[in-house]
Every structure is written in C-alpha cells, then in structure tokens.
Amino acid sequence: MVATTNIPIVSRDRFAKARALHVILAVILLMSAAVSLETGATEVRLSTLVCKAVAGTPFSQIETVVMLDIRLPRLMMGILVGAALAVSGAAMQGLFRNPLADPGIVGVGAGAGLGAIIAIVLGGFLPAALQSLAGRHLIPIAAFLGGWGSTLLLYRVSTRQGRTSVATMLLAGIALGALAGALSGVLVYIADDQQLRDLTFWGLGSLAGASWTKVTAAAPLIALSVGLAFMLGRGLNGLALGEATAGHIGLNVERLKSLTILSVAGATGAAVAVSGGIGFIGIVVPHLLRLASGPDHRTLLINAALLGASLLVLADVISRTIIAPAELPIGIVTAVMGAPVFLWILLKRRGMVDL
Amino acid sequence: MTLIADNIRVTYGARTALNGVDLRAEAGELTAIVGPNGSGKSTILGAITATLPYTGRVTLNGCDIQQQKPWQLAAQRAVLPQASQLAFPFTVIEVVRLGLQAGSGATDDSIPMRALSRVGLSHYAERTFQELSGGEAQRVMLARVLAQIWKPVEDGQTRWLLLDEPVSSLDIAHQLQVMELAREFAEQGGGVIAVMHDLNLTAMYAQKIAVLSRGECLASGSPREVLTDGVLSCAYGCTLRVSAPVPANVPYILPHAASA
Amino acid sequence: MTPLRDNFALFATMLSLCLGLAFAVSVNRLHAKAGSEEQADVLSIGGSVTEIVVALGQQHRLKARDTTSVYPEDITALPDVGYMRALSSEGILSVAPGLILSEEGAGPPEALDVIRGADISFVEIPSAVDGDGIAAKIMAVAKALDVPERGETLAAEVRESLAAAEKQAKTASDNAHRVMFVLSAQDGRIVAAGQDTEADAIIRMAGGINAVTDVSGYKQLSDEAIGLASPDVVLMMDRRGNHAISDEALLELPAMRLTPAAKTRSIIRMNGLLLLGFGPRTAEAVTELHRQLYADGS
Numbered sequence: 012m013v014a015t016t017n018i019p020i021v022s023r024d025r026f027a028k029a030r031a032l033h034v035i036l037a038v039i040l041l042m043s044a045a046v047s048l049e050t051g052a053t054e055v056r057l058s059t060l061v062c063k064a065v066a067g068t069p070f071s072q073i074e075t076v077v078m079l080d081i082r083l084p085r086l087m088m089g090i091l092v093g094a095a096l097a098v099s100g101a102a103m104q105g106l107f108r109n110p111l112a113d114p115g116i117v118g119v120g121a122g123a124g125l126g127a128i129i130a131i132v133l134g135g136f137l138p139a140a141l142q143s144l145a146g147r148h149l150i151p152i153a154a155f156l157g158g159w160g161s162t163l164l165l166y167r168v169s170t171r172q173g174r175t176s177v178a179t180m181l182l183a184g185i186a187l188g189a190l191a192g193a194l195s196g197v198l199v200y201i202a203d204d205q206q207l208r209d210l211t212f213w214g215l216g217s218l219a220g221a222s223w224t225k226v227t228a229a230a231p232l233i234a235l236s237v238g239l240a241f242m243l244g245r246g247l248n249g250l251a252l253g254e255a256t257a258g259h260i261g262l263n264v265e266r267l268k269s270l271t272i273l274s275v276a277g278a279t280g281a282a283v284a285v286s287g288g289i290g291f292i293g294i295v296v297p298h299l300l301r302l303a304s305g306p307d308h309r310t311l312l313i314n315a316a317l318l319g320a321s322l323l324v325l326a327d328v329i330s331r332t333i334i335a336p337a338e339l340p341i342g343i344v345t346a347v348m349g350a351p352v353f354l355w356i357l358l359k360r361r362g363m364v365d366l
Numbered sequence: 367m368t369l370i371a372d373n374i375r376v377t378y379g380a381r382t383a384l385n386g387v388d389l390r391a392e393a394g395e396l397t398a399i400v401g402p403n404g405s406g407k408s409t410i411l412g413a414i415t416a417t418l419p420y421t422g423r424v425t426l427n428g429c430d431i432q433q434q435k436p437w438q439l440a441a442q443r444a445v446l447p448q449a450s451q452l453a454f455p456f457t458v459i460e461v462v463r464l465g466l467q468a469g470s471g472a473t474d475d476s477i478p479m480r481a482l483s484r485v486g487l488s489h490y491a492e493r494t495f496q497e498l499s500g501g502e503a504q505r506v507m508l509a510r511v512l513a514q515i516w517k518p519v520e521d522g523q524t525r526w527l528l529l530d531e532p533v534s535s536l537d538i539a540h541q542l543q544v545m546e547l548a549r550e551f552a553e554q555g556g557g558v559i560a561v562m563h564d565l566n567l568t569a570m571y572a573q574k575i576a577v578l579s580r581g582e583c584l585a586s587g588s589p590r591e592v593l594t595d596g597v598l599s600c601a602y603g604c605t606l607r608v609s610a611p612v613p614a615n616v617p618y619i620l621p622h623a624a625s626a
Numbered sequence: 627m628t629p630l631r632d633n634f635a636l637f638a639t640m641l642s643l644c645l646g647l648a649f650a651v652s653v654n655r656l657h658a659k660a661g662s663e664e665q666a667d668v669l670s671i672g673g674s675v676t677e678i679v680v681a682l683g684q685q686h687r688l689k690a691r692d693t694t695s696v697y698p699e700d701i702t703a704l705p706d707v708g709y710m711r712a713l714s715s716e717g718i719l720s721v722a723p724g725l726i727l728s729e730e731g732a733g734p735p736e737a738l739d740v741i742r743g744a745d746i747s748f749v750e751i752p753s754a755v756d757g758d759g760i761a762a763k764i765m766a767v768a769k770a771l772d773v774p775e776r777g778e779t780l781a782a783e784v785r786e787s788l789a790a791a792e793k794q795a796k797t798a799s800d801n802a803h804r805v806m807f808v809l810s811a812q813d814g815r816i817v818a819a820g821q822d823t824e825a826d827a828i829i830r831m832a833g834g835i836n837a838v839t840d841v842s843g844y845k846q847l848s849d850e851a852i853g854l855a856s857p858d859v860v861l862m863m864d865r866r867g868n869h870a871i872s873d874e875a876l877l878e879l880p881a882m883r884l885t886p887a888a889k890t891r892s893i894i895r896m897n898g899l900l901l902l903g904f905g906p907r908t909a910e911a912v913t914e915l916h917r918q919l920y921a922d923g924s
Contacts, residue, residue, distance in 0.1 A: 052716045082716070219714055222739065251454050263437075305455070331716065
C-alpha cells in the first residue's frame with residue numbers, strides 16, 4: 012500500500028507504563044516481604060536478626076523457629092497463593108472476556124473444595140498403596156483435580172458451537188457451586204469427628220497452616236501454572252476480539268482456551284488446596300491494574316502476580332497481628348478490602364454497554 | 367493466485383444454509399457476494415475463512431485451508447467481521463496492533479499507525495475503543511485487518527481481504543473511502559472478497575459478482591452479466607430495474623414500486 | 627477517566643493497607659506489653675483443662691489461655707491465643723509458654739508441629755465423657771504441673787461428688803424425660819446431639835434419655851426425624867450473640883411445633899462449658915440439669 016506521509020508518532024505510553032509498573036510492583040513486593048518478616052506476634056524482628064548475622068552472634072532457638080519455620084514458609088505461601096489467585100483471575104477474565112469472571116465466583120473454588128473434602132472423608136477407601144504414595148499431598152492433589160474438573164465442566168456447559176456464553180457461564184458457575192456445596196454437605200454429614208476436625212482446619216481460608224511441606228507441594232504446580240499463564244498474554248489479547256476473530260488473526264483458539272483452563276485450574280486448585288478459599292484477590296487486583304496501565308495481558312498477568320502476592324502478604328500481616336496472639340482469618344481481611352472495590356466496579360459498569 | 371470454494375455445504379442443525387455453492391475469486395479483483403437476507407452470504411464467508419464447519423473444499427492460493435494452521439492462514443488473508451466486539455478497554459492503536467499477531471512482515475512498527483491513517487482515524491489512536499461510534503469502530507477494525515496483511519503481495523504470494531459487509535454502518539463518504547481502499551488493494555495485486563448489501567456500490571467497485579439466493583449460487587460473472595432485471599428480481603423476489611447510462615457505463619439499480 | 631484518577635485507585639488501596647498495617651502493628655505492641663507476670667509459664671488450651679488447672683490451685687501459673695477458656699471469669703484477663711482449632715504458631719510462641727496443656731483436638735496440625743519443633747513441652751490431655759475420664763484428665767494435668775498429690779485428692783473428690791450426683795439423679799427418675807440437645811438452630815436447621823457425644827453423656831448422667839437415638843455425633847436433623855424423636859425437653863447452651871435463637875422462635879419452627887417440648891414450652895438453657903466441659907464442675911452440671919429437668923416434681 013501507498014505509505015501515507017506525515018504520520019504522527021504515537022507514544023507507546025500505556026505499554027511503557029505497564030513495564031515500569033513491573034519494577035515498582037516488584038519493589039513493593041520486596042518491601043511487603045520485609046514487613047512480613049519483620050512483624051508478628053513475637054518480638055523476633057528481621058532487622059535484629061540481620062544485625063546479629065552481621066555481628067556474627069548466633070540466633071536463639073526461638074528466633075530460628077519463628078523465622079525459618081513460621082514466617083518464611085508463611086511468606087512463601089502468601090506470595091504463591093496471592094500470585095496464583097490474581098493471575099488466575101486475570102486469565103479467567105481474559106478467557107471469558109468479562110472483568111467480573113473469577114475462579115471463586117464461577118465455582119472453581121467450590122470444585123477444588125469438594126475435591127479436598129472427598130480426599131479427607133473418602134481418602135481412607137483408596138488402596139493403601141495409593142494412599143502411601145500420595146501421602147500428605149493427597150488433599151492438594153484432590154483439590155487440584157476438583158478445581159480442574161469443575162473448570163472443564165463449566166467451560167463445556169457454557170460453550171456452544173465454539174462460542175462461550177458469559178451469561179450461561181455465570182449461571183452454570185452458580186449451579187456448579189451449589190452442587191459442589193451440596194455434595195460437600197453430604198460428605199460432611201457422613202464424616203466422623205477426626206475428619207470433621209481435618210475439614211475445619213482445611214477450610215479456614217487462612218495461611219495459618221503454612222509449612223514447608225505445603226509450600227514445596229504447591230510451589231511447582233503454581234510456578235508452572237503461572238508461568239504458563241504468562242505465555243498466554245498475546246493470545247488473551249487476541250481473544251478480546253472474540254473467538255472467531257482471534258482465530259482469523261492467527262491464534263490457535265482451541266489450544267489457547269485449553270491452556271488457559273489448565274493454567275487457571277492448576278493455580279487455583281493448588282492455591283485453594285493449601286490455603287482454603289480466599290476471595291476477591293482474583294477480581295480486585297486485575298481490575299486495579301487495568302485502570303492503572305491498561306488491559307494488555309502481556310503486562311497485566313505479570314503485574315497481577317506481583318500485586319496479588321504483595322496484597323496477600325500484607326493482608327496476612329494484618330490478619331496475624333491485629334488481634335495477636337490470636338489470628339483473624341485472612342478471608343475476612345481480603346473481604347473487607349475487596350468487597351468495596353468489587354461494588355465500585357459494578358457501580359461504574361452500570362453505565363457501560365457491554366456487561 | 368485464486369481462492370476457490372468448491373461445492374460448499376453448510377448446515378445449522380436441520381436447516382441447510384448452503385447447498386453446494388461454488389465460488390471463484392481471482393487475485394487483482396474485487397469479488398462481491400450479494401443476495402437477500404438469509405441467502406447464505408455470511409455463511410459462505412464463514413466457510414472460506416474456516417470459521418464454520420462445512421463440507422466441500424476451499425483452496426487459498428492453491429492449498430486446502432483445512433490443511434493449514436491458523437497462523438499460516440492469517441499470513442495470507444485477513445477477515446473483517448460484520449459486527450465488531452472487544453472485551454476490555456483497549457485503545458484504538460492497541461486494537462490495530464492486535465492485527466500484527468500473525469507475525470509475517472509485522473516487524474514494521476509503523477504499520478498500525480499507517481493503517482489507522484488509511485481509514486482516517488489516526489487522531490483517535492489513544493482513544494478507548496468503547497468510546498467510538500459504530501461506524502468509527504468498524505473503520506478501526508478495518509485498520510486492524512489492513513495491518514495484518516499490509517502488503518497485497520508478499521513474496522510473490524497474493525494476500526486476501528475477506529470483508530463481511532464492510533460499509534454497513536458507514537456514512538456515504540466513508541462508504542466510498544472504504545470501497546476505494548478495497549479497490550486499491552485489488553489493483554496492487556491483492557484479492558478482495560466482500561459481502562455487500564448495496565447493489566449500486568457493488569456495481570461501481572466489483573469486478574466479479576456472485577448472487578446467492580436460498581443457499582445456492584444464482585449467477586456469477588461481471589457486473590454487466592449478473593446485474594440484470596431477471597437475476598435480481600428472481601434473487602430478491604421483488605421487481606428491480608437495472609439501467610446503465612452511457613457515460614459511466616456502470617449499471618445502477620432502482621427499486622420499482624409494484625403499483626407504478 | 628484520567629490517568630491521575632486511575633492511579634489514585636491503586637494508591638488509595640495501598641494507603642488503606644498501610645493504615646491497616648500501622649494499626650495492626652500498634653495494637654500488637656500493646657498486647658506484647660500486657661502479659662508479663664512472674665512464675666506464670668503455662669498456656670492452657672481448652673475450657674475444662676483451664677478449669678482443672680484452677681481447681682488444682684495453680685491459677686497463678688497460667689500465662690495465657692484460648693478462647694474457650696472462660697471460667698472462672700478472672701481468667702479472661704489473660705492473653706487469648708485464639709480458638710483452639712485455629713491456633714497461630716507464632717501467637718503461641720509470642721506468649722512464650724514453658725508448658726502447653728492442650729485438650730485433645732487442638733490445631734491446625736501444622737501449627738502444633740512448629741510448637742513441638744520449638745522445644746516447648748506440649749501435653750495433650752485426653753477428652754472425657756465420664757467420671758473416670760475426668761479423673762484421668764485431672765491426673766494428667768496434675769502430673770504435667772508437677773502436683774500429683776493435689777491431683778489425686780481432686781480426682782477423688784470429683785469422682786465422689788459425681789457418683790453422688792448421678793446416684794441422686796437416677797433414684798429420682800422412674801419416669802425419665804426424653805431430652806434433645808440442640809447445638810444450633812440457624813435458618814431453622816436444627817443440629818442436635820446423637821449418640822457418642824458429650825451431650826448424650828451428660829443427659830444420661832442427669833437421669834434423662836437422649837431423644838435422638840439413631841445417629842451418632844452432632845448432626846443436622848430433618849423435620850420428620852425431630853418429630854420422631856419427640857423430645858419432652860429441649861436442652862441448649864445459653865450463649866448470647868447472633869447464634870442465639872429465642873425460645874419462641876425455636877418452638878415455632880415447623881419441626882418443633884408438634885413435639886411434647888413445644889406443648890409444655892420446656893427449654894433448658896445451661897452454660898456450655900459447665901454442661902459439656904467434663905471438668906471439675908461436671909457433678910454440679912449433673913445436679914443442675916437434673917434439678918431443671920425434674921423441677922416440677924414429675
């Protein structure tokens with residue numbers, strides 16, 4: 012084509028801004044991590060320990076335990092879970108082309124929860140060899156499979172002739188959540204006392220159960236899933252044009268969709284498996300980032316991981332210090348922070364054409 | 367270099383939308399598909415863009431499109447859908463850049479901006495897509511399509527513009543602008559297939575016309591061969607009168623009131 | 627929307643987080659200053675365990691407690707490490723206990739793992755549903771606190787008074803009442819105590835019959851199952867707050883309306899810890915429940 016002369020040069024403003032945000036958010040995450048290691052119910056402080064390390068003074072036993080067995084695994088789990096939830100939220104929103112889609116809202120969390128409950132209550136019926144093989148990973152594995160299964164089911168139900176209906180997806184998600192809740196109720200009914208106790212411990216929606224065992228179980232799955240999501244940025248951008256057009260610009264749409272589902276199910280399943288249900292991170296984080304630097308998924312997904320991790324780490328600091336030595340469930344903290352933002356999104360969208 | 371659709375059948379459940387349609391489009395020409403509502407115009411475009419499942423055979427530049435990967439097809443043809451949708455508040459220039467996905471020859475960073483100025487919207491580059499009017503949105507989508515296959519001929523291979531009602535929501539000036547763009551693309555060696563509603567615009571710009579009716583191809587050929595009282599009245603089921611004044615020698619079609 | 631306002635949203639969120647943090651940290655500092663008494667080094671988890679510690683005359687050794695430890699009342703001044711099933715490992719370490727006495731069933735397990743790893747002696751006290759069990763509990767606590775003689779005396783006392791209370795309850799009841807213990811009645815769904823529960827045990831001891839016979843554990847009952855159970859008396863915990871349901875509302879539930887208990891408006895409310903704790907006060911609980919059950923001389 013004939014080149015037109017005097018084309019105004021357009022700054023790649025938002026993209027550059029989003030790139031800069033990587034650095035800012037990474038610094039915020041580092042600071043959050045430092046705050047998390049510095050504060051807690053005990054008098055152990057990261058700063059003191061650093062001074063001691065520099066001076067060559069040995070640490071007391073309580074310092075070692077608090078730092079290495081309590082705060083560090085908890086920090087790692089906060090980072091993993093926060094990143095997983097925020098990235099899953101952003102990816103799910105990209106897949107369904109709706110900023111309100113969230114693994115929690117569309118029933119994936121309920122599916123993962125059902126998987127975990129099945130493992131706790133019916134795990135004893137598994138062949139002994141399988142039980143010993145899965146060991147402590149049985150519950151996370153079951154939660155992952157539950158989350159994945161419900162995501163796939165949801166996608167099947169809401170997709171007709173290659174078109175995914177957002178309305179069907181939301182309704183099916185509610186139905187799926189209710190179904191999973193009902194099945195969970197049945198299982199809770201037949202559970203014995205010990206299993207009920209395990210269920211309570213599991214479903215708290217808290218990082219209180221953080222341990223190196225859990226961190227090492229969840230880390231590979233979350234890292235792989237989040238890494239996979241990072242590679243889907245271009246594809247999810249194209250998907251914003253609709254599935255047909257995404258195919259026309261050269262995307263393998265079916266593969267893109269199944270990889271997104273795999274990533275969301277992996278990250279959410281693993282996160283729910285180790286920390287129970289923690290809400291709002293998946294919606295609020297991507298939304299704030301879209302406002303700040305635009306909807307480009309290539310940068311959005313990375314920023315979501317960083318901001319999600321920071322927010323959850325800070326929420327956890329609040330949850331474990333505000334009524335110390337007792338703990339406030341982190342789900343309450345994220346809800347108090349997230350619910351108003353969620354409502355605000357809804358109010359702002361009322362005037363817009365495409366919900 | 368051709369695009370050939372051979373004996374295409376498409377069914378939606380029990381309803382047959384296309385019943386064995388043949389279509390042939392040549393490089394360097396603008397081929398228009400016309401016909402009444404529900405005649406299968408958009409369906410045939412869906413088949414040749416591999417969007418809809420069909421039986422029969424579609425070859426693009428000599429290769430069966432079923433055998434090619436999405437990105438191979440995307441390097442050879444771009445598709446403008448009838449209605450544009452966009453999920454998130456991307457800016458106009460970001461939308462046009464999405465056209466560069468296919469990758470081939472997309473290294474030129476200036477293409478999206480040049481495509482945008484081709485449709486006369488370069489001053490809207492930083493606007494949010496959702497703020498645009500229907501016609502402006504349609505032109506932005508056209509710019510995205512142009513960005514995808516910027517050069518009509520690349521490495522000796524023809525590239526194709528497949529347009530589904532490209533002027534349906536545009537005012538008359540922009541209708542002409544878009545049709546000029548399409549003609550220019552064809553003149554430089556590219557191929558254009560456009561589904562059209564406006565018969566007079568079609569007569570002015572198309573080199574070949576295929577008339578569809580009830581899922582079958584009623585007639586195809588040059589405007590002078592196809593645009594006749596008989597063919598059009600049969601296709602649309604109403605009385606139409608085709609005239610061609612000598613100076614322009616382009617047929618024009620007038621609706622003919624039954625009572626007159 | 628201008629970029630400035632976009633950033634403002636992000637900024638506001640971060641700011642509110644920081645304020646929350648600052649508040650949390652300052653509250654935390656206040657707490658840290660509060661609990662420092664000499665000699666006190668025991669963290670007691672579980673209401674009945676704490677009662678036993680006090681009954682053994684060792685209240686001065688208590689340093690902290692859990693949320694379920696609310697008797698005697700002055701114990702509530704001690705720092706609270708949270709609900710016994712949702713403990714925080716660092717919260718526990720922050721009160722720096724030398725000894726942790728915990729009723730069976732505290733958790734989560736990960737938190738306890740860390741505590742055990744920190745070389746703090748952790749003694750789990752088995753739960754009980756009868757006089758021998760309570761005696762064993764007392765002995766376990768006494769041994770852990772290094773006052774075995776006091777333990778033996780208290781155990782014998784408790785055993786004796788409980789036996790007396792049970793005996794009295796039995797003799798007085800030739801026409802035993804059917805009692806249904808209602809744990810909760812939220813949204814009209816009634817969760818009642820079946821067999822093998824603390825409530826079942828205390829009802830038997832007080833000379834009643836558990837109306838719910840064919841389920842075990844605390845289970846939600848269908849309306850018809852409640853009709854079938856046909857309790858003469860409903861027994862509940864007297865907790866206040868949003869879990870509470872008024873007598874009228876409870877008896878008006880479709881499931882309850884046809885029961886004998888509704889006709890005679892028989893609802894007994896007792897302190898949960900007293901009733902179900904199975905500690906030193908259980909004899910008192912048996913006597914009290916018996917008195918309330920058969921107060922009208924039937």
